[in-house]
Amino acid sequence: MTSFSFSTLTNRRGTNSYKWDSAPNEDIIPLWVADMDFETYPAITxxxxxxxxxxxxxxxxxxxxxxxxxxxxxxxxxxxxxxxxxxxxxxxxxxxxxxxxxxxxxxxxxxxxxxxxxxxxxxxxxxxxxxxxxxxxxxxxxxxxxxxxxxxxxxxxxxxxxxxxxxxxxxxxxxxxxxxxxxxxxxxxxxxxxxxxxxxxxxxxxxxxxxxxxxxxxxxxxxxxxxxxxxxxxxxxxxxxxxxxxxxxxxxxxxxxxxxxxxxxxxxxxxxxxxxxxxxxxxxGGAEWLKELRQYISSNYDKLLDFFGKHLPQLPVMRMEGTYLAWIDCSALKETSEEIEERLMKEHKVWVNAGSMYGKEGEHFIRINMACPWQRLEEGLRRVANGINGYQE
Structure with a gap:
């Protein structure tokens, strides 16, 4: 049985990637649009x-x-x-x-x-x-x-x-x-x-x-x-x-x-x-690749939950049953979701989605894309935590 790796830090900058090359600066980690940082099933390539x-x-x-x-x-x-x-x-x-x-x-x-x-x-x-x-x-x-x-x-x-x-x-x-x-x-x-x-x-x-x-x-x-x-x-x-x-x-x-x-x-x-x-x-073969992908994303979700529990307990994470898009309740903060998105990107070099783009019901939420190697996601989450905890202090 083939085992696939999802921990490779593939460089996507300079490929006209909507996710990566839309950022105003190269040091921004993009955790926004629903686009994974994993290379596709090798047989497709x-x-x-x-x-x-x-x-x-x-x-x-x-x-x-x-x-x-x-x-x-x-x-x-x-x-x-x-x-x-x-x-x-x-x-x-x-x-x-x-x-x-x-x-x-x-x-x-x-x-x-x-x-x-x-x-x-x-x-x-x-x-x-x-x-x-x-x-x-x-x-x-x-x-x-x-x-x-x-x-x-x-x-x-x-x-x-x-x-x-x-x-x-x-x-x-x-x-x-x-x-x-x-x-x-x-x-x-x-x-x-x-x-x-x-x-x-x-x-x-x-x-x-x-x-x-x-x-x-x-x-x-x-x-x-x-x-x-x-x-x-x-x-x-x-x-x-x-x-x-x-x-x-x-x-x-x-x-x-x-x-x-x-x-x-x-x-x-x-x-x-x-x-x-x-x-x-x-x-x-695609089904086997997909099975391992789901396991990796599930692991990322578990780690994200643990991270928020330790470093951002004031922001509840919605229980995720599917997708790779974590939905975070930011109602404890004194900012709109647009302000949170803008400040995290400008001051802390991490790009998340403002929840308001998904309707008025999402106003006090942000969306975080978990579909990337854990090393990259962890660094992005650190930047989110630094930005939010620093602002609250």
Whole structure:
């Protein structure tokens, strides 16, 4: 059995990395955007090198083997049977969500989200002329996790202009991996009010410890038939720059409308390297690499919890069930999340995300990317602690 190393301190500066080369100074440690500092599964790199050696990079058709890889992966690892005819490929999950909203709403329609949530949900809704409505997640400070206010969700789904419910499963930035029971409750309410579920499952492979991800599309057919799932190997295998994602929709008429919107938005052509990478990622070897990656990130999370307990006990860490994005409660501080982000970057050379970018519910939080070698994360956390403890003194 091959063992993979995730402790290599790869230098990403000077590669036009959005994460690393956007910083105003070279001595800043970036712990912000959801981009891992781990090199991808080696077999992906080898496959891309073979493709590069061909030397011609024209328009690409997506082969049957691509669809087979997606179907076999989700069947084997997540118990979800997908028909290849139900898959629409596109360049990314964000373009997919934007096209789905365009296809299934009219300007002025309501799209329901669960704030705090991934910031591109808001822009996709706004850019299509729709109204964002938040079924705000409930912060359980005892269990240290978010929970769903189902009574509030029921009320908001009942609005005459409610059309879509955008689910984030697993949830970014809250770290919840929604249980099957929670997903069924969501599905029942959406069916009751004839609101379609669009599930962003880009973080589906990144569960921590023993937490189990349930695809929304794997729910009983009577609850999930009309739903739409967006997924990609980009987060799990750190290949976001290769621009590949899939929309899975069983309803043929809805799928036709989405396909038309994909073409209207001009995101119907995909990168040849993304097509190659997905097929290699979704293999048994990719599963072994992913297993070790999850173990490493889980270890980083445990160490982060220990660090905050010792050095920043005034800032509770949300219980993480999935993703590699720690969500930190900074309500004890006398600063906005934007002020915390700016001061830590300027004065202490560490870049975290202000929680306010994920909606008003995230105002008193910061998000920290844990997907890097522990040596780098530890130094970043030291800088965070120095900045926050020094300011409080």
């Amino acid at each position: 080898e496959a891309l090198q073979r493709r590069v050696a061909h030397g011609i990079f024209g328009y690409t058709r997506v082969p049957d083997a691509y669809y087979d890889a997606v179907c076999q992966w989700f069947s084997k690892h997540h118990g979800w049977t997908i028909c290849k005819d139900h898959i629409i490929y596109t360049s990314g999950v964000v373009p997919a969500i934007s096209a789905i909203i365009k296809a299934l709403t009219l300007p002025g329609d309501q799209v329901i989200v669960q704030g705090p949530v991934y910031n591109c949900f808001y822009s996709s809704i706004r850019n299509n002329g729709c109204e964002m409505v938040s079924n705000s997640l409930v912060y359980n400070k005892v269990a240290m996790r978010y929970e769903i206010d189902f009574d509030d969700l029921d009320r908001k789904l009942s609005h005459e202009r409610a059309r879509l419910f955008l689910l984030c499963n697993p949830h970014n930035p809250g770290g919840r991996v929604w249980t099957t029971e929670e997903l069924i409750h969501i599905a029942e309410l959406c069916k009751k009010h004839n609101v379609r579920v669009v599930s962003d499952e880009i973080h589906c492979e990144l569960t921590l410890h023993d937490n189990q991800y349930t695809p929304f599309g794997s729910l009983p057919d009577k609850l999930s038939y009309g739903s739409i799932t967006c997924c990609s190997p980009s987060k799990a295998f750190n290949i976001a720059g290769l621009q590949i994602a899939n929309i899975i929709c069983r309803d043929a008429l809805v799928r036709e409308r989405i396909d038309r919107a994909i073409n209207i938005n001009e995101v119907c052509d995909v990168n040849p390297f993304g097509v190659e990478a997905l097929q290699v990622a979704y293999t048994d």
